[in-house]
């Protein structure tokens with residue numbers, strides 16, 4: 001799905017059909033520049049039919065040609081817009097195809113634990129009959145019937161239908177990866193899913209509608225631009241109309257001069273007006289939004305994409321964004337009088353019901369270490385060193401989920417209370433330090449040495465006495481340092497805000513070259529950070545997946561939520577990443593920048609073009625009345641008529657020539673704003689001044705060669 005959808009023959013035909021239908025003045029009036037061109041076309045057409053109207057003196061063929069050239073300008077503009085829209089729709093359709101009808105296994109008794117579900121516990125119903133709140137059972141080989149939240153169990157799910165990514169993903173109850181999408185397939189294991197959407201109202205459905213609406217709406221910057229272009233157009237209309245009466249006035253005392261030609265004045269007006277950018281503005285927006293969708297990000301508004309391009313500051317969290325997020329237990333370190341066995345057992349007990357990645361990995365490591373059968377070495381062929389063995393009974397007897405204290409980002413701890421009243425807690429070192437009443441002297445030095453290698457230490461306390469440390473390790477995402485560097489060159493400040501400790505944070509920040517970082521942050525502090533940076537007048541972007549992130553996501557100017565995250569987060573953000581890859585925001589910023597750059601560059605080019613055309617056409621049109629203007633006629637074109645036609649050919653043809661650039665976006669290597677401005681002024685400003693001269697002179701020479709308009 002992330003591959004490029006190109007337009008096929010049928011869609012090409014549809015785009016052409018649309019280009020003609022969009023001549024409808026009710027459609028064109030929304031784009032005042034093009035609307036004025038249409039009015040001009042109508043007048044030229046009138047002159048073609050009645051060449052002597054307005055005391056005009058040109059031939060029917062001449063006026064006919066002007067009519068055709070003006071109409072082509074509109075046609076090309078309509079085509080650019082229609083083509084871009086169809087390209088975007090083609091992508092949305094491929095997302096829609098996912099919505100298939102399947103059967104569902106609805107649980108009769110929603111309380112039955114997922115591992116005990118048997119064929120008698122559910123009824124098979126039509127997927128369409130499911131209602132919000134129904135609990136369904138999904139096992140290996142089943143298609144998930146509707147969007148939902150995993151409430152029990154864990155399964156590996158093939159989401160390639162929406163993400164195009166063939167690697168299966170894990171979805172499990174608890175934590176931040178609970179969302180499942182209707183139409184995706186469970187590859188192994190079993191889960192209980194609570195249905196969260198009504199029939200026909202899947203999250204994806206709603207999102208696609210939203211994207212289509214958003215794509216059609218002008219963005220705020222674009223509205224401002226349209227107003228500016230309309231203002232310029234109005235100015236030119238007044239100026240050129242004045243010229244017409246001025247011509248009549250001149251005619252009263254210049255012998256042989258009967259006034260200015262209406263069709264030629266219209267040609268001048270349209271050459272001067274910003275028709276090129278007026279024609280391409282919509283296509284640039286639609287193409288930018290489609291580029292975001294192709295990266296599997298659903299942008300709820302065009303404004304969000306634009307804001308991404310304008311961002312000053314990007315707030316990233318560490319775990320799962322800069323690192324892989326697979327933070328797994330590596331080792332246990334006893335402290336003080338505690339033994340290895342005690343630390344392994346307490347860590348295990350406190351993690352038995354902990355469904356976070358960290359918790360599961362602790363259980364796994366503790367089991368491996370205490371497993372007698374493995375004492376002689378790890379799995380055959382495994383390159384990973386077998387964990388050292390600890391002779392301990394893990395002591396599961398009497399443990400119950402009721403006494404489990406789940407992890408929260410506020411407390412930064414989790415734990416369990418044993419039947420005898422013993423309280424075990426594990427968590428971030430500073431949090432446990434505060435909770436405990438007895439802390440061994442070596443806690444800091446051991447935990448620091450873990451952090452200084454990029455690991456995360458979790459302190460373990462039994463009855464408020466710290467007995468040891470669990471060492472967790474994560475890995476940096478491949479290529480993340482390069483992408484951060486890229487975004488920094490574009491002038492965006494990067495901030496890492498993490499719940500992890502200062503030293504681990506510093507290690508990661510140094511590795512990837514982040515500008516600033518904050519450690520030991522709770523969710524509340526993340527929101528405060530967003531507000532603080534916004535108060536400096538800056539636009540802020542951030543990613544998040546948990547319920548805790550929702551307020552900050554809503555606050556941020558660009559909030560990219562993860563599809564696998566909680567519904568609250570998805571609703572709060574103004575973008576959702578279907579791949580649930582938090583570092584995707586870096587790419588979205590790139591695409592936003594590219595959108596703004598493309599619009600800026602083509603505007604510069606268009607207006608530079610118009611300035612050049614002014615110098616070509618004015619002397620040609622006024623030659624008969626004011627021969628003195630010949631000095632301005634740098635191109636020395638053969639005849640006024642040749643000049644008018646050549647200019648209008650250029651004015652029309654430049655639009656289709658620029659469509660590929662408008663759709664693809666200008667190449668954005670990462671570069672700073674001022675560098676970019678300079679480059680754009682040279683390439684698109686100077687280029688825009690020169691191009692019309694070269695092109696128009698060439699067409700004029702061609703006319704001379706062909707012997708027309710001479």
Ligand SMILES: Nc1ncnc2c1ncn2[C@@H]1O[C@H](COP(=O)(O)OP(=O)(O)OP(=O)(O)O)[C@@H](O)[C@H]1O
Nearest residue numbers: 317318319356407409412413414427428498499500
């Ligand atoms: N299951 C857990 N039980 C106890 N403590 C945990 C658990 N998971 C994480 N922690 C501790 O709590 C800290 C805060 O976790 P939190 O999820 O807020 O942030 P993070 O995942 O470390 O970083 P980031 O904010 O960059 O995602 C962690 O750094 C870790 O020390």
Ligand SMILES: [K+]
Nearest residue numbers: 270271273275
């Ligand atoms: K123009």
Ligand SMILES: [Mg+2]
Nearest residue numbers: 317319320499
């Ligand atoms: Mg986290």
